[in-house]
Amino acid sequence: xxxxxxxxxxxxxxxxxxxxxxxxxxxxxxxxxxxxxxxxxxxxxxxxxxxxxxxxxxxxxxxxxxxxxxxxxxxxxxxxxxxxxxxxxxxxxxxxxxxxxxxxxxxxxxxxxxxxxxxxxxxxxxxxxxxxxxxxxxxxxxxxxxxxxxxxxxxxxxxxxxxxxxxxxxxxxxxxxxxxxxxxxxxxxxxxxxxxxxxxxxxxxxxxxxxxxxxxxxxxxxxxxxxxxxxxxxxxxxxxxxxxxxxxxxxxxxxxxxxxxxxxxxxxxxxxxxxxxxxxxxxxxxxxxxxxxxxxxxxxxxx
Numbered sequence: 001x002x003x004x005x006x007x008x009x010x011x012x013x014x015x016x017x018x019x020x021x022x023x024x025x026x027x028x029x030x031x032x033x034x035x036x037x038x039x040x041x042x043x044x045x046x047x048x049x050x051x052x053x054x055x056x057x058x059x060x061x062x063x064x065x066x067x068x069x070x071x072x073x074x075x076x077x078x079x080x081x082x083x084x085x086x087x088x089x090x091x092x093x094x095x096x097x098x099x100x101x102x103x104x105x106x107x108x109x110x111x112x113x114x115x116x117x118x119x120x121x122x123x124x125x126x127x128x129x130x131x132x133x134x135x136x137x138x139x140x141x142x143x144x145x146x147x148x149x150x151x152x153x154x155x156x157x158x159x160x161x162x163x164x165x166x167x168x169x170x171x172x173x174x175x176x177x178x179x180x181x182x183x184x185x186x187x188x189x190x191x192x193x194x195x196x197x198x199x200x201x202x203x204x205x206x207x208x209x210x211x212x213x214x215x216x217x218x219x220x221x222x223x224x225x226x227x228x229x230x231x232x233x234x235x236x237x238x239x240x241x242x243x244x245x246x247x248x249x250x251x252x253x254x255x256x257x258x259x260x261x262x263x264x265x266x267x268x269x270x271x272x273x274x275x276x277x278x279x280x281x282x283x284x285x286x287x288x289x290x291x292x293x294x295x296x297x298x299x300x301x302x303x
């Protein structure tokens with residue numbers, strides 16, 4: 001074992017009280033890097049930024065999971081910071097290195113039947129809250145709105161004769177979102193219930209989902225609780241239901257029914273289509289099923 005690696009591991013034990021498993025993980029990660037350096041005839045403590053970059057590329061070429069590669073880079077950062085602090089090196093070659101980013105994870109979408117069940121049973125919450133739950137579910141699922149976009153809808157945003165609604169998304173960017181007739185009807189019903197409750201005795205609420213919060217409208221957390229209450233009434237696991245899950249279900253179901261990524265990008269309000277491409281898993285499954293169902297040789301066994 002390299003002398004400086006050994007000293008670093010001793011420091012982890014003496015100064016940080018690192019657990020045995022933590023030490024073993026650091027030792028394994030640094031040993032792997034040491035073996036890579038040996039193949040390039042460089043001591044691990046003398047490696048520069050270029051060699052470290054090559055090492056990260058090599059990890060990717062070996063099919064190592066991004067999360068594991070990121071953990072190894074973290075171990076190297078700790079090691080080289082230690083060397084710089086101890087005066088062994090005058091620089092830290094890991095300062096400008098960017099590690100591999102784990103692919104964004106997506107929640108499991110609800111099925112179409114589960115979404116319909118949520119909407120059908122939501123009135124069971126009773127009164128205005130039940131109507132707001134229906135409106136929230138319909139609007140989230142029909143348009144893929146973000147939670148922040150939904151709660152900030154003005155009370156007069158929806159009109160029976162207007163299929164498009166202007167919403168303000170991330171970075172204050174405004175976009176037009178198509179709203180289905182069914183979702184508009186649910187939103188308008190919630191608005192009428194809200195106005196009826198005011199009964200001319202109080203100022204007309206500014207927001208479709210008003211609340212006593214500083215903003216004047218329901219918070220994202222409040223919206224999440226409303227959907228979880230709707231899930232309980234519908235007999236679904238509340239942990240599986242959230243505004244983001246409804247947005248993800250909207251995107252997944254559209255792709256499964258033939259929508260293209262570019263159109264989905266516009267509907268979701270993604271500035272970069274690379275963000276939308278996280279949904280390609282759904283698209284890949286559909287294309288694979290298409291080939292298996294229709295390609296003339298797909299069902300033939302190998303000779």
